[in-house]
Amino acid sequence: MENHQENVAHKNIEPPMFLDELGFYAFDYGPKQQKIIAALRSDEAIPNATYFVKNAKEIFVFDKLVELVDEQYKMHPDRDIIKLAHALMDQAFVSPQEAVEQWHIVPFPYMAEPVKNGWIIVHRPFNAVIPRTFKDEAELHKAFIQLLVGKKVLAHGKSDFLYKGQPMRLRTSFKVADLPFMPHVAHLADHNDMNPYLSLGDISYHAGFAPISEKVFHDVKEREETWVKHRLRVAHYVEIYADKVWSQIKKRPSLLKKLIEDTDHVPEDGGEIVQLLRKAYPELAIWEDGTLYAWYEAYQVTYYDSCDMEDWSVHRENDFLFFLLGERIIRQNDDTSEVIQAGKWLAYALLRGDTIANAVHFAKAAFAYGKALFTLSEQVKRVITFLEQENHSVTPHGGPVTTMSDIFDWARQGSSSNPMHMEQTI
Helix, strand or coil: CHHHHHHHHHHCCCCCCCCCHHHHHHCCCCHHHHHHHHHHHCCCCCCCCCEEECCCCCEEEHHHHHHHHHHHHHHCCCCCHHHHHHHHHHHHEECHHHHHHCCCCCCCCEEEEEECCEEEEEECCCCEECCCCECCHHHHHHHHHHHHCCCCCCCCCCCCEEECCEEEEECCCCCHHHCCCCCCCCCCCCCCCCCCCCCCCCCCCCCCCCCCCHHHHHHHHHHHHHHHHHHHHHHHHHHHCHHHHHHHHHHCHHHHHHHCCCCCCCCHHHHHHHHHHHHHCHHHCCCCHHHHHHHHHHHHHHHCCCCCHHHCCCCCCHHHHHHHHHHHHCCCCCCHHHHHHHHHHHHHHHHCCCCHHHHHHHHHHHHHHHHHHHHHHHHHHHHHHHHHHHHHCCCCECCCCCCHHHHHHHHHHCCCCCCCCCCCCC
16 A cells, blocks of 8 residues: 555556545535535525426526526626625526426425336325336426426326326325334323324324325324324333343343354453453343353444444443344344343333243234334424425425535434435436
């Protein structure tokens, strides 16, 4: 590596730069264009939207206005950007065909998704599709043009419902009857922290989406509140009686037998860690050093995002117990919070006196029901939020204009331990 760097420096050659898709997006707009976008978005006379539909023949395209202003600004850098934009506004209106084919406008809230025989069009908030496969991009663009100006796309298959006259087919069920079986949870005492996040907590019903009637909406909302409170009570209960759960591990070694690793490998500098683990977790004495070290490493990496053993602080943690029990229920799950929650369901069943087989069955059922109910609640929230926004929308338009600066600002606001997820759609 050193020789390579010396050769690069000696020959005065720039080291290579590698860009992924995000890199190309980042460099799509240079600093000057970023300046132009920021200025245009701040002006109330210019729509802060990727597009908006003036009528069936004229579509405003924000990117075209940026391009027009950029061209003039390069020739006249002393000109006021806003005044330039106002003078060029009329030229930023294009035909629906040009908007789709040249400026890659996709009518909100749709997206294209590739399938085996071509493309399908997905309504994102509804998680529904137009029942038709478009064999190529020409057909897809034609459909987008129709949707952009408020026309209906002809369906070629069975539909589940109509939205503003457009036939659509659901990709997921909104029926409560399709949820997994809800296992019985005994009522436990409330505690101080009983104000959890609820997907539908502050959401009110809005009509307009046939699969979600007012009755279905309130049923899902009530189920979510009931189950989340069960989950919080159970979590608090098993924390209080964690010592009794640990004693179950000691009395019933078969509980964690399935987690035993085939290897007894411990890194050369991991001996001290193992000794500390033996002192902190005597209940795991039946495990060989390799299994104990491997599972503690997995816990540190997934729970604390810590790969370096020098950063590990070995002490007795109940969450390590629930993590291990959770791995007994749902293996190969990257969401540590889900694993620990599954472990708490198992711990609860053990505390109430279930056999190991029954406890495992209960924990799997509780986890499956909770996960499915959360997914359904989030889907209902997405639909109702969209309907509410549609009620306040005057003209069809795209989403707000975003830049790389916005994306990085959003990332900074989140936890550094949670990776930023981006999707590209046509």
